[in-house]
Amino acid sequence: MTEAATEELLDKKMNAVPLKMVGKDVSVYYGDKRALYDVNLNVRENTVTALIGPSGCGKSTFLRTLNRMNDTIDGCRVTGTITLDGDDIYDSSIDVVELRARVGMVFQKPNPFPKSIYENVAYGPRIHGLAKSKADLDQVVEQSLQKAGLWNEVKDRLHEGGTGLSGGQQQRLCIARAVAVSPEVILMDEPCSALDPIATARVEELIHELRTNFTIVIVTHSMQQAARVSQRTAMFHLGNLVEENDTDKMFTNPDDQRTQDYIMGRFG
Amino acid sequence: MSSTHIVSIYDEELKYLTRRISEMGGTAEQMVGDSVRALVNTDVALAQKVISEDVILDTAERQINEKAIVTIAKRQPMAADLREIMGAIRIAADLERVGDLGKNTAKRVIAVQGSSIPRNLARGLEHLAELALMQLKEVLDVYASRNIEKAKEIRERDDEIDAIYTSLFRELLTYMMEDPRNITPCTHLLFCAKNIERIGDHATNIAETIFYMATGSQPEGERPKDDHTTSVGAVEE
Ligand SMILES: Nc1ncnc2c1ncn2[C@@H]1O[C@H](COP(=O)(O)OP(=O)(O)O)[C@@H](O)[C@H]1O
Numbered sequence: 001m002t003e004a005a006t007e008e009l010l011d012k013k014m015n016a017v018p019l020k021m022v023g024k025d026v027s028v029y030y031g032d033k034r035a036l037y038d039v040n041l042n043v044r045e046n047t048v049t050a051l052i053g054p055s056g057c058g059k060s061t062f063l064r065t066l067n068r069m070n071d072t073i074d075g076c077r078v079t080g081t082i083t084l085d086g087d088d089i090y091d092s093s094i095d096v097v098e099l100r101a102r103v104g105m106v107f108q109k110p111n112p113f114p115k116s117i118y119e120n121v122a123y124g125p126r127i128h129g130l131a132k133s134k135a136d137l138d139q140v141v142e143q144s145l146q147k148a149g150l151w152n153e154v155k156d157r158l159h160e161g162g163t164g165l166s167g168g169q170q171q172r173l174c175i176a177r178a179v180a181v182s183p184e185v186i187l188m189d190e191p192c193s194a195l196d197p198i199a200t201a202r203v204e205e206l207i208h209e210l211r212t213n214f215t216i217v218i219v220t221h222s223m224q225q226a227a228r229v230s231q232r233t234a235m236f237h238l239g240n241l242v243e244e245n246d247t248d249k250m251f252t253n254p255d256d257q258r259t260q261d262y263i264m265g266r267f268g
Numbered sequence: 269m270s271s272t273h274i275v276s277i278y279d280e281e282l283k284y285l286t287r288r289i290s291e292m293g294g295t296a297e298q299m300v301g302d303s304v305r306a307l308v309n310t311d312v313a314l315a316q317k318v319i320s321e322d323v324i325l326d327t328a329e330r331q332i333n334e335k336a337i338v339t340i341a342k343r344q345p346m347a348a349d350l351r352e353i354m355g356a357i358r359i360a361a362d363l364e365r366v367g368d369l370g371k372n373t374a375k376r377v378i379a380v381q382g383s384s385i386p387r388n389l390a391r392g393l394e395h396l397a398e399l400a401l402m403q404l405k406e407v408l409d410v411y412a413s414r415n416i417e418k419a420k421e422i423r424e425r426d427d428e429i430d431a432i433y434t435s436l437f438r439e440l441l442t443y444m445m446e447d448p449r450n451i452t453p454c455t456h457l458l459f460c461a462k463n464i465e466r467i468g469d470h471a472t473n474i475a476e477t478i479f480y481m482a483t484g485s486q487p488e489g490e491r492p493k494d495d496h497t498t499s500v501g502a503v504e505e
């Protein structure tokens with residue numbers, strides 16, 4: 001097969017990637033204030049989707065609709081539909097706790113519980129009843145820390161406090177915690193904004209590895225980070241989704257002028 | 269471009285590249301024109317001048333590349349900015365090659381001095397050079413104006429140069445067959461003609477690069493064929 005034909009096949013495969021989550025006409029209101037306008041956005045399986053755009057454009061708001069984190073905000077209202085494997089996650093029959101186990105979240109500031117490293121990771125599996133025995137739980141903790149690339153650094157001090165770790169380690173601990181309940185989708189809201197470049201690179205490397213087993217949606221204010229870690233990129237502006245595209249296309253030749261201006265650091 | 273960067277020094281860096289490319293273009297044009305004039309008038313002094321100017325383009329290309337690399341490292345350019353910088357690197361390389369071809373022609377002036385060039389051959393070469401220079405000049409104008417339609421036109425027009433080059437090639441062959449003493453000067457002239465034809469190809473490259481810089485995609489359709497002389501003298505099938 002020629003190189004071009006191989007490329008074409010890969011492209012076709014990319015388009016054939018199943019949709020893990022589908023957002024249809026999603027609007028979000030905070031009281032009277034509308035924060036999102038009829039957003040239609042697909043999240044593909046085993047793909048890293050990056051959400052970019054200027055501050056306040058609604059990236060975090062959209063991200064939070066994907067596991068109903070907005071439910072916890074007073075006066076916040078979501079319209080439209082969002083499905084996970086085809087099922088409406090806002091349906092009254094949905095158990096929100098179970099949903100959040102399937103769609104986990106990592107926040108901007110590393111926020112380990114004021115407990116041991118072990119307990120930070122074991123907490124989720126324990127409350128969701130995912131481990132039958134102590135040995136089981138030990139295994140889940142080890143595997144999660146392995147997946148988060150933290151095991152070697154903490155295996156000798158599992159019972160020390162999680163808050164004693166460096167910022168980058170804390171963030172990977174939070175990722176281990178998210179991974180521990182075997183989610184299908186992991187949402188990350190600016191997970192590197194409090195980290196130095198080395199810690200950031202570690203997390204980015206981790207995102208790359210996690211993609212094999214999970215579907216990832218990441219909000220980032222760094223366009224370079226979006227370009228580095230994602231396969232699909234969605235650009236938000238003033239509550240609207242202005243463009244969703246393959247990341248390679250997005251950062252070399254975007255279709256929308258607003259995307260162009262934003263990623264090139266220009267003003268119109 | 270329609271808007272400016274929030275970081276204004278970034279604009280300065282991109283403008284530097286544009287300005288240096290235009291300067292290179294001017295020098296390349298001058299060198300090519302001078303080299304052909306030196307050839308048809310066997311003007312050795314002018315040929316020497318062309319040879320000595322080549323270093324200007326070498327230096328400019330190197331400086332453009334250095335600036336481009338530093339800008340990429342510092343600003344992480346995206347989209348049209350990235351294409352602008354990659355385009356500058358490519359165009360600088362094409363213009364540097366144009367300079368080399370002018371210099372090569374100039375060097376042959378010294379080799380052919382003493383043998384008189386038949387008038388109509390000289391005219392053929394001049395005509396070829398006029399067309400190549402026009403392509404070069406127009407493509408440099410397009411670099412300034414970013415007129416995509418013009419860029420496409422230039423690309424399609426390369427055919428004409430190729431046709432004249434092919435006919436010059438045949439003509440030179442007849443002179444060589446007529447009198448073996450013509451072989452040495454005619455071979456030099458043949459190389460000169462080839463040099464000039466190659467300048468047209470570089471202008472075409474530049475037109476394609478500008479098209480890419482402006483649109484993010486390659487111009488459509490097969491590029492006109494460059495050299496028909498590969499089959500001259502071959503048995504027709
Ligand atoms: N809890 C909230 N209450 C009221 N308004 C909010 C709340 N969270 C976000 N907003 C508003 O919604 C808009 C989108 O915010 P957000 O999703 O945080 O943007 P981004 O993550 O892109 O910076 C902003 O105008 C913001 O002020």
Ligand SMILES: [Mg+2]
Nearest residue numbers: 059060061219
């Ligand atoms: Mg946010």
